[in-house]
Amino acid sequence: MGDIASLISAVIAAICAVGSLVGWFLARKEANKAAERASKALEASERKAKALESLVVQGRDAAERAELAVSTAQEHSESALRSAEAVEAIAAAFKPAKLTIEWNSRNLFVLRNTSGAPITVTAFSDPDAFVRLPFDVPVTILPNESIQGRALSVHGRDFPSELVLIIDGASSPVVVPTTDRPI
Missing domain, CATH: 1.20.5 (Single alpha-helices involved in coiled-coils or other helix-helix interfaces)
Structure with missing residues (x-):
């Protein structure tokens, strides 16, 4: 076992x-x-x-x-x-300038609208710069048309070298040089 x-x-x-x-x-x-x-x-x-x-x-x-x-x-x-x-x-x-000055003589000029739309001059920016305003305002100048103006220099005050115009519809005054004035 x-x-x-x-x-x-x-x-x-x-x-x-x-x-x-x-x-x-x-x-x-x-x-x-x-x-x-x-x-x-x-x-x-x-x-x-x-x-x-x-x-x-x-x-x-x-x-x-x-x-x-x-x-x-x-x-x-x-x-x-x-x-x-x-x-x-x-x-x-x-x-090109929309407004130009063309001299006819020493004291006479035309302000011409060279744009294709009428331009309304409502005022001069500095009317005291002139002995007498060169033209009556307000005035509308048609396209390719002009208005006549007078450039007076008297009593020692010369006609300004530029016109500063208030134009209807313009946001700022428009400056137009008065250069090339005949002597």
């Missing part, structure tokens, strides 16, 4: 050893799978981190390009504004 008990003990010990070996083998296999999953998860998170880092770099580059584009657009806008102002100044310099 002692041999049977020893034999049973030996068989049970062998079964336990085989069970332990199988358990150890399965645990080892499960540990390897867990390590492999962890490694794959780590690789995936590293790929995601690199992708996010790449997106951040691309975003910074895009922001820098956008900032440069805005700066360039502002420079072009300022340049266009300066060009428009220059064109307006050039156009104003070449635009």
Whole structure:
């Protein structure tokens, strides 16, 4: 009986050893799978981190390009504004005066309307600059027509070098030079 008990003990010990070996083998296999999953998860998170880092770099580059584009657009806008102002100044310099003076003699002139619309002179800006007003106001001068005026210089007061006229519908006085007066 002692041999049977020893034999049973030996068989049970062998079964336990085989069970332990199988358990150890399965645990080892499960540990390897867990390590492999962890490694794959780590690789995936590293790929995601690199992708996010790449997106951040691309975003910074895009922001820098956008900032440069805005700066360039502002420079072009300022340049266009300066060009428009220059064109307006050039156009104003070449635009003929709407009212001009043509001298007939030392004391007689005509104020001519060279525009295509009637112009109504309502007053002189500084009537005290004249010994006597050169013509009666208000007066309407039709397109390509003129009115006659007198340029009087008496008692040491010279006729002004310009007529500053208040024109109906104009926001500011109109200056008409009285240059080229005959001697």
